[in-house]
Amino acid sequence: MNILRTIKIALKALSRNKMRSFLTALGIIIGVGAVIAMVSIGQGAKAEVEKRFSEMGTNLLFVRPGSRSYRGRHGGSSSYENLTEADAEAILENCDAVNYISPNVNSRAQIIYQNKNWNTSIYGTGHDYPIIRNWEVEEGEFFSEQHVKSAQKVCILGSEVNQNLFEGANPLGQIIRMNKIPFRVIGTMESKGESGGWFNRDDVIFIPYTTAQMRLLGINHIQSVDVSAISMDRSAEAMAQIEEVLRIRHKIAPGAEDDFNVRNMSDIAEGASEATAILTILLGGIASISLLVGGIGIMNIMLVSVTERIREIGIRMSMGAREKDILYQFLTEAIVLSTLGGLLGITLGVGSSQLISHFADMTTVVSFGSVALAFIFAASVGIFFGFYPARKASKLDPIDALRYE
Amino acid sequence: MNSNNVLIKMEDLTKTYQVGETQVRALRGISYDIRKGDLLAIMGPSGSGKSTLMNIIGCLDKPTNGRYFLDGKEVSTFNKNQLAGIRNNKIGFVFQTFNLLARTTALENTELPLLYSNTPTRDAKKLAMKALAQVGLEDRELHKSSQMSGGERQRVAIARALVNSPSLILADEPTGNLDTKTGNEIMAVFKRLNRENGITIILVTHDPEVSAIAEKVMHIRDGLIETLE
Ligand SMILES: Nc1ncnc2c1ncn2[C@@H]1O[C@H](COP(=O)(O)OP(=O)(O)O)[C@@H](O)[C@H]1O
Ligand SMILES: [Mg+2]
Numbered sequence: 250m251n252i253l254r255t256i257k258i259a260l261k262a263l264s265r266n267k268m269r270s271f272l273t274a275l276g277i278i279i280g281v282g283a284v285i286a287m288v289s290i291g292q293g294a295k296a297e298v299e300k301r302f303s304e305m306g307t308n309l310l311f312v313r314p315g316s317r318s319y320r321g322r323h324g325g326s327s328s329y330e331n332l333t334e335a336d337a338e339a340i341l342e343n344c345d346a347v348n349y350i351s352p353n354v355n356s357r358a359q360i361i362y363q364n365k366n367w368n369t370s371i372y373g374t375g376h377d378y379p380i381i382r383n384w385e386v387e388e389g390e391f392f393s394e395q396h397v398k399s400a401q402k403v404c405i406l407g408s409e410v411n412q413n414l415f416e417g418a419n420p421l422g423q424i425i426r427m428n429k430i431p432f433r434v435i436g437t438m439e440s441k442g443e444s445g446g447w448f449n450r451d452d453v454i455f456i457p458y459t460t461a462q463m464r465l466l467g468i469n470h471i472q473s474v475d476v477s478a479i480s481m482d483r484s485a486e487a488m489a490q491i492e493e494v495l496r497i498r499h500k501i502a503p504g505a506e507d508d509f510n511v512r513n514m515s516d517i518a519e520g521a522s523e524a525t526a527i528l529t530i531l532l533g534g535i536a537s538i539s540l541l542v543g544g545i546g547i548m549n550i551m552l553v554s555v556t557e558r559i560r561e562i563g564i565r566m567s568m569g570a571r572e573k574d575i576l577y578q579f580l581t582e583a584i585v586l587s588t589l590g591g592l593l594g595i596t597l598g599v600g601s602s603q604l605i606s607h608f609a610d611m612t613t614v615v616s617f618g619s620v621a622l623a624f625i626f627a628a629s630v631g632i633f634f635g636f637y638p639a640r641k642a643s644k645l646d647p648i649d650a651l652r653y654e
Numbered sequence: 655m656n657s658n659n660v661l662i663k664m665e666d667l668t669k670t671y672q673v674g675e676t677q678v679r680a681l682r683g684i685s686y687d688i689r690k691g692d693l694l695a696i697m698g699p700s701g702s703g704k705s706t707l708m709n710i711i712g713c714l715d716k717p718t719n720g721r722y723f724l725d726g727k728e729v730s731t732f733n734k735n736q737l738a739g740i741r742n743n744k745i746g747f748v749f750q751t752f753n754l755l756a757r758t759t760a761l762e763n764t765e766l767p768l769l770y771s772n773t774p775t776r777d778a779k780k781l782a783m784k785a786l787a788q789v790g791l792e793d794r795e796l797h798k799s800s801q802m803s804g805g806e807r808q809r810v811a812i813a814r815a816l817v818n819s820p821s822l823i824l825a826d827e828p829t830g831n832l833d834t835k836t837g838n839e840i841m842a843v844f845k846r847l848n849r850e851n852g853i854t855i856i857l858v859t860h861d862p863e864v865s866a867i868a869e870k871v872m873h874i875r876d877g878l879i880e881t882l883e
Contacts, residue, residue: 251772564755566741568767569742571734648709648715651714
């Protein structure tokens with residue numbers, strides 16, 4: 250018997266019991282839909298993470314206090330207060346693979362402008378921060394080297410803060426109060442265009458790090474240094490140079506552990522995308538369980554169907570159907586059911602992933618691979634769980650089957 | 655008697671069923687030849703082994719002992735697949751309970767054996783229409799079995815048995831579920847197929863009137879041939 254005819258017969262048999270066929274396929278529909286939707290969330294997170302990292306620039310390096318290994322007793326890497334402005338300047342001067350640095354001192358503060366109140370992150374940075382982070386100023390200007398040197402009370406607003414305090418009015422030249430200290434707004438940053446998510450990069454105010462040290466925190470050290478290597482190819486070289494410079498400056502004996510920590514962007518990005526890959530596997534794995542349950546549903550209904558149709562099987566055998574013909578007939582029914590379920594499931598999965606990205610404000614990515622995988626998985630579930638009932642049908646004795654009441 | 659004319663040759667066929675501890679000897683040694691074009695009626699009390707014999711002749715079952723030749727081939731040595739092939743090509747079955755596929759049209763029911771002989775769809779339809787015409791159902795091809803009377807259903811079953819141009823049609827109590835008048839009509843169809851188309855037919859029946867139309871009548875009792883007329 251040829252395949253097309255077998256499929257046609259299977260479709261006919263399934264359409265005799267439309268409601269039951271649909272309910273049986275529902276397990277597969279939901280399973281495939283869930284796999285596609287869940288994987289799309291995982292892959293969306295991965296894409297989002299990768300996008301953010303590439304925006305930040307792959308030649309970016311971070312210097313933080315703290316030992317490189319996480320062994321030993323210390324209250325977390327930030328408890329070290331051994332990184333200074335001078336360290337940052339030494340890096341810029343002595344490392345020829347480095348072209349920009351920005352010492353960083355971060356904080357949070359309560360902002361007041363007229364009758365408006367807003368709590369936000371304060372980034373104290375160097376004047377090269379926009380270049381290092383690949384982040385443009387929208388209006389006005391970023392603060393200059395001069396502003397930093399003399400610890401001026403000037404600030405640049407992230408677009409979210411700008412919107413919340415000024416609501417479209419021109420902020421340039423206005424005075425806002427940061428923990429009661431007046432700051433003059435000299436610029437606004439271009440929006441990174443995110444809302445929701447884990448943290449909003451537009452909800453921030455930039456001030457010179459010197460000002461943050463003196464006015465907000467009253468400290469002399471810096472919390473970290475952002476470093477930009479001349480090129481991505483030279484970022485490993487830059488890393489080695491930074492380590493060398495800091496070890497000399499911090500008088501670390503040969504063989505002793507660093508009291509600072511240099512990391513480059515691609516390592517961090519790799520770690521993060523590994524984490525999202527695990528998330529994808531986890532989500533997909535959980536969803537596959539429902540696909541498996543759907544498969545068991547198919548087996549259950551196929552077994553019922555074989556029992557109900559013993560007489561039909563006997564008739565077919567007496568008319569010359571071989572074992573193989575009966576086996577293929579029931580197997581095809583199971584496969585048709587699961588593939589149709591798979592196709593509907595793809596529609597459901599793609600649809601719900603779009604709804605999720607629309608209403609839950611999450612990036613979702615439906616890849617061809619995940620669709621193909623879910624579909625193949627569904628078809629295999631049909632073959633796997635359809636085989637036992639089909640074989641049972643094909644092994645029936647024609648006379649017993651014909652006599653069956 | 656020319657041996658070329660022999661369609662069926664049975665040599666000392668026995669069939670024993672094991673039911674728990676006891677053995678049921680349904681056939682105890684049947685030897686008989688059936689020639690091409692014969693119309694044979696098998697009669698006998700219930701439980702005498704008529705259906706068992708029909709099943710062996712129809713290649714649905716194998717004898718416990720003895721040899722069975724169909725068209726010169728010893729089919730008692732065939733495997734399941736080969737037997738299915740024989741049932742498909744050489745034998746047409748008509749059952750007491752019709753055994754049509756439910757919710758399926760007369761045409762599709764009639765086409766069923768052609769499905770397993772890989773007949774192209776177009777030819778299958780043509781052959782099925784012709785078979786339906788032979789039993790007087792030419793305009794009923796789209797009726798489903800549930801929409802037809804018993805007599806009509808049995809006609810569809812006969813059309814289905816005919817469609818593969820078999821050498822042999824086997825009918826186990828084909829009128830058992832029909833009233834006398836309809837039963838007689840069905841018998842007339844068998845008679846006509848035998849006379850006009852030369853198809854060999856074996857019928858099991860309880861009805862002495864029916865057996866009157868047969869050329870030969872075999873009486874079975876307790877798994878043995880009692881008399882032959
Ligand atoms: N599958 C079976 N298992 C056990 N005994 C059987 C089986 N089929 C038939 N028999 C027995 O074989 C004998 C002949 O049965 P059967 O050929 O159906 O008789 P008939 O058709 O003449 O009424 C009966 O005693 C019946 O009970
Ligand atoms: Mg019987």
